[in-house]
Amino acid sequence: MRVLSDLMPDSAASFTPAQLTRDHILRALRQIDRESQPLPPSTVYDLVYKGRRYPPRPVLQLAFRLASGQSDASLPLLAGTPTNTLLERLDFTVTTKRPILANSPHDGDVAAQEAMQELYTGNGRDSAPATPAAEPAPAAAEPLVPYELPPALPYEREQALRELFISAEMLDQAQAALQRRRNLILQGPPGTGKTFLARRLAWLGLGRTDAARIELVQFHPSFSYEDFIQGFRPDAEGTFRLTPGVLLDICQRAAQEPDRPYFLLIDEINRGNVSRIFGELLLLLEADKRGPQHAVRLPYAPAETARFFVPDNLFVIGTMNTADRSLAPLDYALRRRFAFLTLQPEFGAPLQEFLASQQVPSAVISRLISRLTELNQTITDDPELGPDFQLGHSYFCQPPTDPAEAPTWLSAILTQEIAPLLEEYWLDQPTQAAAYRKKLLRP
Incomplete structure (x- = not known):
């Protein structure tokens, strides 16, 4: 009481x-x-x-x-x-x-x-006596290493043809497809120079090697819509903020300069969950769906914000490795938004002339061309592989400066890069893989 x-x-x-x-x-x-x-x-x-x-x-x-x-x-x-x-x-x-x-x-x-x-x-928290709190660790951040973009130099068709191992007709086809569809995918076996060509096409479109108007991103299984377009991501203070992705950022930059082209390069486009990553882009990528008249509201964006559109001066170039069996093929909805150009291994005159200009001995060039041509024919004839699994010329585009080192250079590539790939190709046929490895590495 x-x-x-x-x-x-x-x-x-x-x-x-x-x-x-x-x-x-x-x-x-x-x-x-x-x-x-x-x-x-x-x-x-x-x-x-x-x-x-x-x-x-x-x-x-x-x-x-x-x-x-x-x-x-x-x-x-x-x-x-x-x-x-x-x-x-x-x-x-x-x-x-x-x-x-x-x-x-x-x-x-x-x-x-x-x-x-x-x-x-059963929450097993530590029952040890409390110790004085340590000073908070510094926020994670990229190292502040100062650097400058390379200078933008003029880039013309003649220079591209000297650097690329493709014909003038194929280069014309790539440029025409890009202008017509605004979106192009370069596909082909590994080592055929797809990313190399994508960057040169962007330079040709700009007329200069202007890195400020080119954005390169590589898709992978963990890449998401939130990374590519827009999503909530933590900042240095641990607060989640609505943050533009790679695409949204370059679209905003391109829209501010409608008279100047911008290029988005997507390396390994088929390594990500493309339908999920692209989202609204499946509609807005089409050449006739560009511009503010086709703008849509993004899922994460507040109602009062401006709607999103893809400007007409943005060009998208993707690369796709046809030999990666771990990936699902692109769906038809995405395929009809792109033009496709297939690159093939080039072990003919362009590569031979390039190697000769780099002082690689003719005996080494002859060995390289004969071995790789024979190997690619074997891969093409294999019913479980086929032409998509051929090996490209990019493996051999950085010869040593000293001609005396060329034989060792070629043997190292065949032993350390090509032979392990053959073992993966013929994983279920180790005897056949060993036989072709021996044939490839014979003196």
Whole structure:
């Protein structure tokens, strides 16, 4: 039974909640702890004091009666915000209720509840004594290494033909397809110079080697819509912010200069989940769906923001390795948005002339051409492989500067790069793989 006579009332009449002090609340809490009488539970909030939790309004009700000297006084405040605001003004902590274990004898005891919860859930937190908190680790960030983009130099068709191992007719086809469809995929076996050609096509479109208007991204299984277009990502402070992806960024830049072309290069386009990554881009990529008149609202964007469109001056060039059996083929919806150009291994005159200009001995060139031509024919004739698995000429485009090192250079590529790939090709036929490896490496 509560005893009020031992406490003098703070006011004879007209006592209001605004007159309550922190000491009044502490008196109420001490009486509650002393008498150990259960209080009506709160539904949403708890008052936390010295590791215990109390229902806020019953505590304030008792403090009001003790302070006013009226045992039947009714607190003229509603539960929730009015009560919580008053308690917080008196420097008490009010927080949302934590779940209480069913039938727990430690009702309201925060420390005991946490211990019981740990036993109940098997949450093996470290029970070792607390140590002083270490200084927070610095936020992760890329190293601030200053660098400059290479200078933009003029780039013309004649220079491209000297660097590329394709015919003038094929280069014309690639440029025409890019202008017609705005989107081009270069496909072919490994080592056929797809990425090399993609960058040169961008330079030809710009007329200069202008890296500021070219964006290169490589797809992979972990690449997502949020990385490519838009999504919420954490910043250095640990806050999630709506952040533009690679595509959105280059589209915004291109839209600001509609008279100048921009290029997005997507390496290994078939290594990602293309349908999920592209999202709305499946519609907006089409040459006749470009521009603000076809803009759509992005899923993450607020309703009041401007809608998204792909500008007409953005060109997209993708590369696709046809030998990667771990990937699903591109779906038809995406395929009809792109023009396709297939590159083949080139071990004819262009490569031979290039190697000769780099002072590679003719005997080494002859050995290289004969071995790779024979190997590619074998791969093409294999019913489980076929022409998509041939080996390209890019393996041999960086010969040594010293002609005397050329034989060792060729042997190293055949041993360390080509032979392991053949073992993967004929994984289920180790005898055949060993035979072709021996034939490839013969003196």
